[in-house]
Amino acid sequence: SQKIEQNSEALNIQEGKTATLTCNYTNYSPAYLQWYRQDPGRGPVFLLLIRENEKEKRKERLKVTFDTTLKQSLFHITASQPADSATYLCAFRDDKIIFGKGTRLHILP
Amino acid sequence: GAGVSQSPRYKVAKRGQDVALRCDPISGHVSLFWYQQALGQGPEFLTYFQNEAQLDKSGLPSDRFFAERPEGSVSTLKIQRTQQEDSAVYLCASSLGAGARHGYTFGSGTRLTVV
Numbered sequence: 485s486q487k488i489e490q491n492s493e494a495l496n497i498q499e500g501k502t503a504t505l506t507c508n509y510t511n512y513s514p515a516y517l518q519w520y521r522q523d524p525g526r527g528p529v530f531l532l533l534i535r536e537n538e539k540e541k542r543k544e545r546l547k548v549t550f551d552t553t554l555k556q557s558l559f560h561i562t563a564s565q566p567a568d569s570a571t572y573l574c575a576f577r578d579d580k581i582i583f584g585k586g587t588r589l590h591i592l593p
Numbered sequence: 594g595a596g597v598s599q600s601p602r603y604k605v606a607k608r609g610q611d612v613a614l615r616c617d618p619i620s621g622h623v624s625l626f627w628y629q630q631a632l633g634q635g636p637e638f639l640t641y642f643q644n645e646a647q648l649d650k651s652g653l654p655s656d657r658f659f660a661e662r663p664e665g666s667v668s669t670l671k672i673q674r675t676q677q678e679d680s681a682v683y684l685c686a687s688s689l690g691a692g693a694r695h696g697y698t699f700g701s702g703t704r705l706t707v708v
Contacts, residue, residue, distance in 0.1 A: 490635075518696060527597070527684050527699030528636065573635055580626065580649060581697060583635035 487511055490574060490584035497564050498592050505559040505587045507574035514576035517550055517557050522571045522586065531572075532559075564591045595619075599685050599700035606675045606707050614670045614703045618687030625668050626697065627660055628684040636684055642668060675707045 487510045497503040507517070515536050520528035534541040534550045534557065541548045547560040561568050571586040598617040606612050618625050624643055628636035629652075638652040644665035653660070657675075662668040672679055682704050686697035 520696075525701065527686070527701050528697075530696030530698065533696060575635075580638045580641055580652075582638065583628075585633070585635045 488574060488576065488582055488584040490572075490587045492585055492587070494588040494590060496590045496592055499564060499566060501564055503561040503564045503568065503589055503591070505572050505574075505589065507557040507559065507584055509555050509557075509576060512576065512578060513552065513555075514578070516577060517548075518575045518577075518581070519546075519548055519557075519559050520573040520575060520583075522573060528573055528583075561589075566591045566593050597685055597687050597698050597700035599683075599703050601703060602701065603704050604706070606705065608676060608707055609674050610707075611671065611673045612675055612705065614672075614683050614685075614705070616668045616670070616685030616687075616700060618666065618668070618685070619698055620666075622687035622689055622698070623665075624688040624690060625662060626686045626688070627668070627670050628686065629654075630682045630684055630702070632681075639670070639683075672705075675705075677707045680705055680707045 489508045518533045519531045522528040532548050534548045536552050545562045549558045569591045571588045573583050573586040575581045575583045600615045626641050627639040629639055630636045640660045641649040642662040645662050657673045659671045682702040684699050684702045686699045688697050
C-alpha cells in the first residue's frame with residue numbers, strides 16, 4: 485500500500501535560519517504533492533502544491549522541491565520566525581488524499 | 594460561510610452512546626471528506642462525497658460508522674455504540690473539485706472523547 489513518511493521527531497530551529505522538512509513516499513508515483521500546516525486544536529491549512537513535472541515551487545518564504553527519482557519532497561522555510569512553529573504535513577493524492585504523520589517544527593527565539 | 598464549519602467542537606460520550614457530528618462545507622464545494630486524527634498522527638481518510646453521492650467509504654473503521662450528505666451540502670458523520678478507541682478528532686474538509694490540484698479546506702474538527 486502507499487506509504488508517506490515524515491520525520492516524527494520535532495525539529496528545533498533558531499529564528500532567522502532556514503528550516504527544512506523531509507517527506508518520503510513509497511509504492512506510488514503521485515502526480516501532485518501537497519503541504520499543509522496544522523496548529524494545535526485546528527484543522528490542517530493548505531500551503532502549497534507541487535506537480536511531478538515541477539522541480540521547485542516557491543511562495544513567499546516557502547520553497548518546496550519534488551524529486552520523483554528519490555521519491556522525496558523537501559519543504560523549506562527561509563528566515564524562520566517563531567510564528568512558523570506548527571506541525572507540517574505532506575500529502576499526496578491517490579483516489580483520496582493520504583497524509584503523513586507530520587513533523588513538529590519549533591522556531592526558537 | 595467563509596470556511597468549513599464543524600459542530601460540536603467537543604463531544605464527550607459514554608461508551609455505547611450514539612453520536613452525530615456535523616459538517617457545513619464551503620458553499621459550492623462539490624467534494625467533501627471526513628478524516629479521523631488520533632493524537633500525534635496525521636489525518637486518516639474515512640469517507641468521500643461528491644455532491645450527495647458517497648463515492649468512497651473504504652476508510653470507515655466498522656459498520657458502526659455511517660456518513661451522509663443527502664442534499665449535497667451539509668454532511669453528518671454518525672457513530673453508533675461508541676467505543677473508547679473511537680476517541681479522536683474528526684476533521685471535515687471540502688474542495689472545489691475532486692482533483693489533486695485542489696487543496697482541501699479543513700474545519701477545526703470535533704474532538705470526541707468516549708469515556
